Amino acid sequence: MIHVSKTQNSIPLFQQIKSNILSQIKSGELKEGDRVPTEMSLCVRYGASRMTINRALRELAIEQILRRVQGDGTYVAQQKYQATIVEIKSIADEIRTRGHVHTCEVLQLCRKKADAELNRLFNLKSGSRLFHSNLVHFEDGVPIQVETRWVNPVLAPDYLEQDFTLSTPNEYLMKVAPLEGVSYRIEATLPSLNIRKLLKMPRGNPCLVLYRITRSFGAIASSVTMWHPGDSYQFVGSF
Amino acid sequence: MIHVSKTQNSIPLFQQIKSNILSQIKSGELKEGDRVPTEMSLCVRYGASRMTINRALRELAIEQILRRVQGDGTYVAQQKYQATIVEIKSIADEIRTRGHVHTCEVLQLCRKKADAELNRLFNLKSGSRLFHSNLVHFEDGVPIQVETRWVNPVLAPDYLEQDFTLSTPNEYLMKVAPLEGVSYRIEATLPSLNIRKLLKMPRGNPCLVLYRITRSFGAIASSVTMWHPGDSYQFVGSF
């Protein structure tokens, strides 16, 4: 029986078993596609109950380290490629975290007729109106993001009454419409003259653009395009 | 007692309890920061054992829906901001998934003296040599990515012997050096003349650049810069 410290109650048994299996995979003792011993045999090996073994294996399966098949067995999953996580906080928070001052200018905030593409996206009858906002965010007075947003009036009826110099549209929408899903696209594009002027960018410099659609209550909640000056703004992260 | 179908064995009890709590949060019956009933009282309410209730609550806590404090209680967590996940697969896989043909041209593959910045990054003595590669990836013959990579020779001693027209550096490194950590940066930049020509881009068009450092065995394994034509390449995703 493999020795895992049972008396020393600092580290839970199921956690020790997880680590143990993980290190077997790291060391190559267990390779991709290999069969992992059955729960019952691991019970014997570690002197643990089946519930404990089950929890260890189940959590490793959730973490995509193992693959479990009912009636068949447990296997080492294929090595996954890395997933890069771009955490999108409120830009106001982000700026404050850097110890800088966030300000915001509201250029537009109105009800507006949607074009054909938006109608398709929001699944509306043609000629319907959406809420529309157009904002510039500043970090210590320097323009850092232009956000153009279309919002589903059904999900956020009070959108036009908000003061976005106090709380960002993102923060407001998160409150009123619980996030169900997101899709996004990141691209590098030359800005239009309008965007370029708002961001006070030199001619010829590219923008880093994040386009994002959020879903809530089974419908499209909002569609937003965020333009950032490419020379001074980046998405970063680690894990 | 709240009725959850116990006889109908299609949906596990713990799953039904999770859904039930989730819908209470969605409906506003449970709000951010609210205290969730204790395990024991939920046992009574759902007619389930404590282990079952515990599993439901524990999984909701892992999913950051709830926050649990030992000795205190269970609470509804703060609404999270969305995290955008950029999944970085092997570019070869990515292209093949689209049903296109991936090819690769190796421009450079050698041992090369590192500059001061790389020495700091890899924590090497000045004058040390790193492995260096410079590749262009093509999708149906169209250049889509230039990758410039520096690799720690200690972690991947056979790097120079690889045939990267068959398997990408990324795929090779994932095999020999298990990924411990990643940091990355995404930016929009105008390409150098060299990059621009390799990607056959018109003058003035920006690049979408992904810069990434990977760690393995407690050391820096590689540093890579990937340049993509901004007009035809985007990072996309959803969740």
Added chain:
DNA sequence: GAGTGGTCTAGACCACAAT
């Protein structure tokens, strides 16, 4: 049919926080 994982229970001991 034999063996696997998926789930569930009733009870237990513990660490921790609030009081």
Added chain:
DNA sequence: TTGTGGTCTAGACCACTCC
């Protein structure tokens, strides 16, 4: 001290896969 969550057990029944 009381009540909370964190963990663990021994045993059970089930659905599923493979032979």
